[in-house]
Structure formats: C-alpha cells, structure tokens
Amino acid sequence: MRHLFVMRHAKAKKGDGDVNDHQRPLRKRGRRQAAAMARVLQQWQALEGQILVSDAARTRETLDEIAGQLQETSLVERARFDEALYHFDGQALLAWLKALPNEADRVLVIGHNPALLELVHWLCGEVPQALPIGSLLHVTLPDTPWSALEQHSAELAARLNPDEASHALFKRKAPVKPSLRKVGLAKRIRGLLEYQYRMVRALEPGVTAGVDPEFLHQYRVNLRRSRAIGESVLATTKVPGLKKRLKRLKRRARATSELRDLDVFLESLTETPPPLSPRSLQALERWLQARHQEQHEALCQQLSTPDYDEDMQDWHGFIISKGFHKALQKLSSKRIEAVLAERIAGHDRDLASLSIDSTDEAFHELRKSVKRIRYLAELEPQRQKRFLEGLKHRQRLLGDLQDLCTRQAWIDVFSTNSRNAPRRKQECDAWREALEEQKRALREQVISLAPLGT
Template sequence: MRHLFLMRHAKAKKASGDMADHQRPLRKRGRREAAAMAVPLRRWQALEGELHVSDATRTQETFVEVAEQLSEFSLAERARFDEALYTFDGQALLAWLKTLPDEADKVLVIGHNPALLELADWLCGGAPDDLATGGVLHLTLADTPWHSVAQLSAELADSLSPEQASHAFFKRRAPEPPDLGKADLRHRICELLAHQCRMVRALEPGVIAGVDPEFLHQYRVNLRRSRAIGESVLATAEKPAGKKTPGHKKLPGLKKRLKRLKRRAQATSDLRDLDVFLESLDTTPPPLSPRSRLALQRWLHARHQTHHEALCQELNEPEYDDEMLDWQRYLTSKTFRKGLGRLSSGRIETVLAERILSHDHDLAAIDSESNDEAFHDLRKSVKRIRYLAELEPKRHRDFLAGLKRRQTLLGDFQDLCTRQVWINAFASDARNAPRRKEECDAWRAALQKEKLALREEIVALEPLAS
C-alpha cells in the first residue's frame, strides 16, 4: 500500500510592494502552525519516505519549521524543492505525481491550494471542502505504479489541521464564553451549561486526533463541570425542610442526563491519568535505569493507544451523538428553564453550608493513617463545594480563592495514588526483569513518602467553616 500526504503551507504574509507571490514568507502564526504539525507528521510516519516541497518561500519555510522540531531526523538532507510543485492546478499536480518512482511508498508533498484539494478530490472523491493552512490530508493507494494511478483509486485515511493538533490554535476559534456580568442566577446557569456543551462538541476533533493532551483535559473538564452544575441545581431545587418534593421531580429528566455525562467523563479517566503520568516523566524523571525508563514509556504509550482507540470508538458511535444532541435540546427546553425558576440565592447558601459542614466533619475524622479512599472522598467533596459556590462567583470570590490550595493538595495526592497504580501494573508485567521490579519497588516507596507528607498537610488544614 502507498501513502500520500498532502500538506498545505502554513499561514503566510500577503504580498506587498514589489514582492511576488512566490516570495511570500510565513507569518509568526504560520511558523507556529507548521511547528505544531511536526509531531502528528512523525506519528503518521509521513516523514519516513520522500519529502517534496514547492520552491516557494512559504512552503520552504513550512518545511524548515517542521524539520527544526525534529532535528534528530536530519530531514533537510532528504528534502527536494521542486518548482513544479509551485502550482495551483490539480491536473498539473497530478501530472507531477505520475512521475514519482515506483519504489516511493510514502510521499509527503508540501504545496498549495487549490491544487492539493483538487488532486485529493480526483484521487478519492471524499476530500474535505477546505484544507486549512498547515493542514494535512493522508491518502492511501493500492500498490500500483504511480504513473498508472487512476481516478477514485485512493481513500482518505485521515485529515488534520493545526486547530486539531494544537489546543493553543484551537482557542483562537473556540466558542466564545458568555458575558455573565449582569446575568441573574437562572440565566447564568443556562448560559454556562450551554457554553460547556458547545465546548465539548468543539473539542471532540482534537480529542480524536490525540496529539495535544490539553484537548482531552478540557473536554473532560467541561463534561465534569456540566455534571457538577447540574447536580448542584438538583440539590438547590428542593423545597425547604418540611416539604418533601425532591429536586429531580421539579426537573424531570435531568438526573438521567447527568448520569450519561458522568459515564462519558468516566470514559476519559484512565486516558487522562496516562497523559499526566507521561508528562511527569519529562518534568520529573523517574528513579529508573535508562533501559527501564524506556520500557516504561513504551508500556505507557501502548496502553495510552489502547485507551485512546476505545474513546474514539465511543465518540464515533451514533449513541454518543444522540446523547449530546439530547442534552443540548434539554438545556433549551421549557421544562429545564421552568425548573430553574425555583432556584434562589438563599437555597444555594443553605446547601453550600450543608456541604461545608459535611466536609469539615470528614476532615476532622481523618488522620495520616486513614486509607487513601478517605482522602479521595474529601477531594470530591471540595469539588462539589467549589462548583456550587461558582454559581454565584462574585459573592463567593474570597471563599473560592481559599479553596485553591486545598484542592491542589488533594489533587496532588490523587495523582500520586494513580501513579502508584500504573507502576504496580508495569512491575507486574516485568516478570522476567527482576531488576526492573526492584527499581519499581524503590520508586513506589519514594512516592509513599511523598504521600505521607501530603497526608500530614491535608490533615492540618483548617475547617472551611472556621
């Protein structure tokens, strides 16, 4: 099978003065776009074959930015800069393609639109309507000579834009957050949930691409915040003491939908934990030998790939799309908006006080010898308190600021526990490497000391109601 990668040059400056189109350089944004595509090109193995670049300034600079990100591969020595690729005509590009040698199984072309899209459409008929600057199309073809390539003989295997590869670029076009400066409580909740729903849908392509872990993190955050706000609404929708009608009766259907959000967020847990663990290996190298460290990275990446494939399969299922569309419709329904009309600041304060009292009771009940689960439950209670207080952020500004250290400590403790779980699993797989198991045992012992120090800090925290 042959692989053809068609990459459009990154964002370039407009021609000015006597500058010809051929001489247009990249903008600063264009250089960042090209750099962001280096990792996915490497993952796609697009740089392992022939590298063909238009001799225009903007395409050459696009290649240079990619090559500089992957300096260990010496890409510049293999690149061919061809004036024939400075074309905007798909048929001219096709004629060039047919001159490729038969031994070229993988080919990367960095060129120009509309020629790239016209060629892709001729080859597979399923090309997208647009190819963003810095974007790449991956086409697969049968293992036949290039000179005999036929119309509709290829398949579009994948496509990627800088906005899908880099969360930093995604943010430029992300849904705008609502202006809630003068919003009343009901309007605030409606707008927050609607915005988070839009963010979840907008983040999905980046999650599926799996290049930048920040997409998954933000996707997970928006799902969990939506669920937390919904649960806070249910808690505060209940009538005052003495009246037994529960909140879910006033907001029919909400509880069921929140369970769906919880399930979708839980599906990201292991993958997110793996992202955090892999990032920590770069910032804090583990106390392992180089060989064991390399084995650990490969082991973690293999599990990351498995979990990512499973998540992508879920996101591509019709059931997932139906659930998200249903959630979106529910947020604009009369049932939901009518139920929100019964909320009040007073009721929020009552429920918030109850949650704080419960948290303080749990905090007083633990000590440095308590099991890990007690500390995890404490972390969950802090998050529920925070999300409830955030329904009225101006009123609780100082209180929310004071929660940050508490939540950070509990989050760090959770990360250490998760890290130990993955180390245990890795060590269990190292049956024929006793030295590796010894190293993992020593590492776990070191993490246990860090956990003990965190336990003592957490136990020493003041009650929230003090």
C-alpha cells in the same frame, strides 16, 4: 500499498509591491501552525519516505519549522525542492505525480491549493470541501506504478488541520465564554451549561486527533463541570429529567479518566525523571504508550457512535428547554447557602476524622467533597468570591495527593508485568516507596488544614 501525504503550506504574509507571490514568507501564526503539525507528520510516518516541496518561500519555511520542532536538520537535507510543485493546477500536479519513480512508496508533498485539493479529489472522489492552511491529508493508493494511477482508485485515510493538532491554535477559534456577571442566577446557569456544551463539541476533533493532550483535558473539564453544575442545581431544587441526563454525562466523563491519568503520568516522566535505569524507563514508556493507544482508540470509538451524538444532543435540548428554565426560576440564594452549609459541615466532619494512617480512599472522598462544595459555591461566584479563593490551596493539595496515588497504581501494574525482570521490580518498589513519602508529607498538610466552617 503506497502512501501519499499532501500538506498545504502554513499561513503566509500577503504579497505586495516589493514581495511577489513566490517570495512570500510565513507569518508568525504560520510558523506556529507548521510546528504544530510536526508531531502529526512524525506519528503518521509521513517523513520516512520522499519529501517533495515546492520551491516557494512559504513551503520551504513550512518544512524548516517542522524540522526545527523535531530537531532533525536532515529533513531539509533530504527534501527535494521542485519548482514544478509551485503550481496551482490539479491536472499539472497529477502529471507530475504520475512521473514519480516506482520505488517511491511513501511520499510527502508540501505545496499549494487549489492544486493539492484538486489532485486528491481526482484520486479519491469524496474529499473535504476545503484544505485549510497548514492542513494534512493522508491518501492510500494501490500498489501499481505511479504512471498507471486511475481516477478514484485511492482512499482518503486521514485528515488533520493545525487547529485540531494544537490546543493553543484551537483557542483562537474556540467558542467565546459569555459575559454572565450581571445576569440572574437562572440565566447564568443556562449560559454556562450551553457554553460548556459548545466547548465539548468543538473539542471533539482535537480529542480524536490525540496529538495535544490539552484537548482531552479541556473536554473532560467541560463535561465534568456541566455535570457538577447540574448536580448542584439538583441538590437545591427539583428538576424533572435532570438526574438521568447527569448519569449519561457521568458515563461519558468516566470514559476519559484512564486516558487523562496516562497523559498526566507520561508528562510527569519528562518533568521529574523517575529513579529507574534507562532500560527500565524505556520499557515503562513503551508500556504506558501502548495502554494510552488502547484507551485513545476506545474513546475515539465511543465518540463516533450514534449513541454518543444522541446523548449530547439530548443534553443540549434539555438545557435550552422551557421546562429546565422554569425549574431554574425556583432557585434561590437562600437555598444554595443552606445546602452549601450542609456540605461544608460534612466536609469538616470528614476532615476531623482523618489521620496520617487513613486510607487513600478517605482522602479521595474528601477531595470529591471539596469539588462538590466549590461547584455549588460557583453558582454565585461574586457572592462566594473570597470563599472560592480559599478553596484553591485545599483542592490543589488533595489533587496532588490523588495524582501520586494514581501514579502508584500504574507502577504496581507495570511492576506486576515485569515478573521476569527482578531488578526492574526492585526499582519500581523503591520508586513506590519514594512516592509514599511524598504522599505522607501531603497527608500531613491536609490534616493540618483548618475546617471550612470556621
């Protein structure tokens, strides 16, 4: 099987009287787009074969940004810059492709539209209607000579654009959060829930791509916030049909938990290198990446099922329904204050019962109670502004403690899988003890917190 990777150059400046089309350089956004696709090209193994680039300035600079991001200058040295690729006609590009040497099994072409899209359409038949700036297509072809290629004999294996590879780029086109400061309580809740629904759906392609972990984080945040708002509403008034829908949201959010924990753990290895030998650290990273891939594939499979789409559409239909709007009209500040007071009192009792030797689960339950209090208070953010500011430090302490507990759990599993490496197990035990000391310090800070009801 042969592999053809087709990439359109990143966003370039417009031509003018002094700069012709061939000389147009990349814009600042174009450089960010090319940099965002570097990791994708590496993951797809698109850089391992021949790299063929149009000799235009914007395609050259696209490769320069990719090489710079990966710190591999050899990419530019290996690349072949061909004026024949500075073409906008698909048939001319096809003739060029058929002239490739047969030993070229893996080829990356960085060129121009509409030629690239026309070429892929000839090869595959069904392809995306557009090839956005900086986008990449992966085409698999039969193991026949390039000169013998037949129309529609290839398959489109994957596609990705920069806005799906980089959350920073995605934000430019993300749904805009509505201004809800001066609206009533019912309208604010519906506005927030609808905005979060739109964010969840917009983030799904980036989550599936799995290149930038921030997509998963924001996807998870918006799912959990939707559920939390719904639970806060349910705690203050009766809403027929809401409870069963919140259970579905909870199930969808839970499917992201382990993958998000792995993202945080892998990121921590870079920020704070653990006390492991290079060999053990390498083994740990490989092991975590394997778990990460398993979890990501499972999540992608879930996102592609009809059940998932039905659940999300049902949720959206519910939050914009007249029945939900009518139920929200019954909400009152007085009732929210009463439920908030109950939750604060419960939190303070739990806090007072904690000791330095309490279980991790007890601290975790306290963390969940703080989150429930925060989400309830956020139903009226202006009224509860000072109170919400005071919650931040408490929630951060408990969140840091939970992260350490999760990290220890992964270390334990890794250590158990290292039975034939006693030295590695000793290193893991020492690391776990070091984390235990950090946890103890955080526990002391949590126990010393003042009650929320004071």
